[in-house]
Amino acid sequence: MKTTILSINDFLSNQLKEIIAKFPSVLEIYYCSNNIEMTSYLLIHLNNRSDIDIIANRKGIKKLFKNYGIIVLLFDYDSLKYKFKHGYPLIELIYQEEHLIYQQEGIDFTKLATKSFKEFNNQYNIYKERYFQDYDLLSSELNKYKSLDAISSVFLVYERLLELHLQYLEELYVGHISSINNLHQRIKAISKFNPEIEGLFLKRNEEEYYLIALIDRVKEAIKEDREVYYNECFEAFNNVENTLHNFIQDRFKSLKRLIKHLTTIPMIAEITLELNKQDTFNDIIIERCLTQNQRIEEIYLYKTLILGNHTIYYLLIIGDKFANEQIKNLESSLQDKFNKQTNFVIIAHTKIWIQTELYSSQDFFADIIKNENKIYSSSQHNASLHWLVPHESLYTDLYYYNSVTNNTAKELLKNLQKLKKNQECKQSIPYLLSLYFMSFCRTYILAHLSYLPNYLSSYSLWLLCVNVNTDLNKYQYLFDKFGTKFFSLLDYYRVLHQRLINFDIEKTEVLIELITQLQAELKIIVDERN
Structure with missing residues (x-):
C-alpha cells in the first residue's frame, strides 16, 4: 500500500497532502506525467461524491492547470468503475499501477483490476464505434436536409454535430462531459486543453462565437416563423465540424498508442541563440x-x-x-x-x-x-474567417455613395466657376474640395472592390485608388500644378475652422480640370457595375 506522496513538485505535493488530511474519502491518487504527446493528469478517486465539487473548487487545485498544466480528474467509485470497464481511453491511460502515488490504508474497497491490452481494446472499440455511428447518422441526416434545401433543419443538425464533437472531445481530454448546455462556454472551456479548437471559431465578442450565434439566430427565426437565408455559411460549418472530427480521430489514435506502449518521454527543447541579429x-x-x-x-x-x-x-x-x-x-x-x-x-x-x-x-x-x-x-491558434460559399460581390450601396459624390462635385464646380468670375465664395471651396475628394476616393474604391474604407487620410485614400488602377497616377501633374501641399490641405479642411480663407483664384482652373477628370474616371467604373 502506498501511503506517502511521491515527490513531484512542492506545490502539487503540498496540495495533495492538504486534500488527504482534510478529505478522508480520498481512496487513491494517480499522477500521469507529461510526455511528448500529452499534458499531465492527476486522477483523484473518492468514495464520497459530495466531496468532488468541494475539492474541484479549491484555489490550489485550480492553480494546478493554470500554473503547471496539470489536468485534475475527480471520480467517485461508481463513475470510475463504469468508465474503466467500458473502454474510456483517457481513464485507461491514467489508471495504471505505475501511475499510483497514493492509496489509503485501513479502508476496504474493491480495487479496479487492470486489464490486458486485448481486454481493453475490445471495450475501447465499442466505445469508439458509438461515436462513429452517431457521426454517420447525423451526417446522413445533414445531407438529406441539404438536398431538400431545408436550411433551418441543416443548421439544427450542425448544432447536434457540434454537440457530439464537444461531448467526445471533453471525454477524451478531461474525462467527463461538461454539465454546461451553452455551446459558447463549452468551446471556451475545452479550448484550454486544446487551443486549436478555439482557433476554429471566430469570436463575435469575448463571450460568444460567430457560428454559434448564427445557430441561435436561426433558432429565433424558426420560433418566429421567419425565413432563413444563411446557406452561404454551410461551407464554414463543414470546415469546422470536419476539423473537430479529425481532432477526435487523432485523439483516439494518440491515446491508444500511449496505452499500448506505456512510457514517459522526457521533453527535450532545443534552444538556439541568434546573436547580433539584425532587424528585417x-x-x-x-x-x-x-x-x-x-x-x-x-x-x-x-x-x-x-x-x-x-x-x-x-x-x-x-x-x-x-x-x-x-x-x-x-x-x-x-x-x-x-x-x-x-x-x-x-x-x-x-x-x-x-x-x-x-x-x-x-x-x-x-x-x-x-x-x-x-x-x-499573435498566436498560431488565431481563428480564421468563416468564408461564404458561394459568394458574389455586392455593390448595393454604390448608387447612394455615387449620388453623394456627384452632388458634391456639382456644387464644388459651380462655386469654382463663380470664383473665376470674382464672385465671393472662397469660404466654402476648401471644405467642399476636402469633402469631394474623400467622397470620390471612397466611392471609387467601393466601385472597384466592393469595400468601403474608413475615413483615412486623403493621401492614403488616393493611394488605395491608385492601387486598384495605377493609370490614375497620370493625374499627379495636376497635384504638382496645384503647388501647395494638396493632400495636407484636404486633411486640414476636414475640420471646420473659424477663420478667413484666402483661396488662390489661380488654382481654380487646376481644380476644375482635376474634378472633371476624376468624375469621368468614376463614371466609367460605376457604369460597369450598373
Whole structure:
C-alpha cells in the first residue's frame, strides 16, 4: 500500500497532502506525467461524491492547470468503475499501477483490476464505434436536409454535430462531459486543453462565437416563423465540424498508442541563440505596429507598388481599438523610419467586423488574407474567417455613395466657376474640395472592390485608388500644378475652422480640370457595375 506522496513538485505535493488530511474519502491518487504527446493528469478517486465539487473548487487545485498544466480528474467509485470497464481511453491511460502515488490504508474497497491490452481494446472499440455511428447518422441526416434545401433543419443538425464533437472531445481530454448546455462556454472551456479548437471559431465578442450565434439566430427565426437565408455559411460549418472530427480521430489514435506502449518521454527543447541579429524590414513594421497598439492579432503586407522613385507598401492590420488618428500616426512613424520615398497605406479592422462585411467585401479580403502575405500573428491558434460559399460581390450601396459624390462635385464646380468670375465664395471651396475628394476616393474604391474604407487620410485614400488602377497616377501633374501641399490641405479642411480663407483664384482652373477628370474616371467604373 502506498501511503506517502511521491515527490513531484512542492506545490502539487503540498496540495495533495492538504486534500488527504482534510478529505478522508480520498481512496487513491494517480499522477500521469507529461510526455511528448500529452499534458499531465492527476486522477483523484473518492468514495464520497459530495466531496468532488468541494475539492474541484479549491484555489490550489485550480492553480494546478493554470500554473503547471496539470489536468485534475475527480471520480467517485461508481463513475470510475463504469468508465474503466467500458473502454474510456483517457481513464485507461491514467489508471495504471505505475501511475499510483497514493492509496489509503485501513479502508476496504474493491480495487479496479487492470486489464490486458486485448481486454481493453475490445471495450475501447465499442466505445469508439458509438461515436462513429452517431457521426454517420447525423451526417446522413445533414445531407438529406441539404438536398431538400431545408436550411433551418441543416443548421439544427450542425448544432447536434457540434454537440457530439464537444461531448467526445471533453471525454477524451478531461474525462467527463461538461454539465454546461451553452455551446459558447463549452468551446471556451475545452479550448484550454486544446487551443486549436478555439482557433476554429471566430469570436463575435469575448463571450460568444460567430457560428454559434448564427445557430441561435436561426433558432429565433424558426420560433418566429421567419425565413432563413444563411446557406452561404454551410461551407464554414463543414470546415469546422470536419476539423473537430479529425481532432477526435487523432485523439483516439494518440491515446491508444500511449496505452499500448506505456512510457514517459522526457521533453527535450532545443534552444538556439541568434546573436547580433539584425532587424528585417518586416520586423521593423511589426515593432512599430505593436508599439502603437498591443491588441493586434495579425498583420498582412499584401501589396508593394513602385511609382517612379516612390515605393508604397499596403498593410492590413487585424486588431482591436485602432482609430483613424492612430493609423495616421503609424503611417508617419513608418515613413520616418525609412525615407521620404517610402509610403505606407494601412487599413485596420477587427476580425469580427470583416466577418460581418463578407457579404459585400469577401473578394477584397480573400485576396489579402493569405499565408504568403502574413508577416505577423499573435498566436498560431488565431481563428480564421468563416468564408461564404458561394459568394458574389455586392455593390448595393454604390448608387447612394455615387449620388453623394456627384452632388458634391456639382456644387464644388459651380462655386469654382463663380470664383473665376470674382464672385465671393472662397469660404466654402476648401471644405467642399476636402469633402469631394474623400467622397470620390471612397466611392471609387467601393466601385472597384466592393469595400468601403474608413475615413483615412486623403493621401492614403488616393493611394488605395491608385492601387486598384495605377493609370490614375497620370493625374499627379495636376497635384504638382496645384503647388501647395494638396493632400495636407484636404486633411486640414476636414475640420471646420473659424477663420478667413484666402483661396488662390489661380488654382481654380487646376481644380476644375482635376474634378472633371476624376468624375469621368468614376463614371466609367460605376457604369460597369450598373
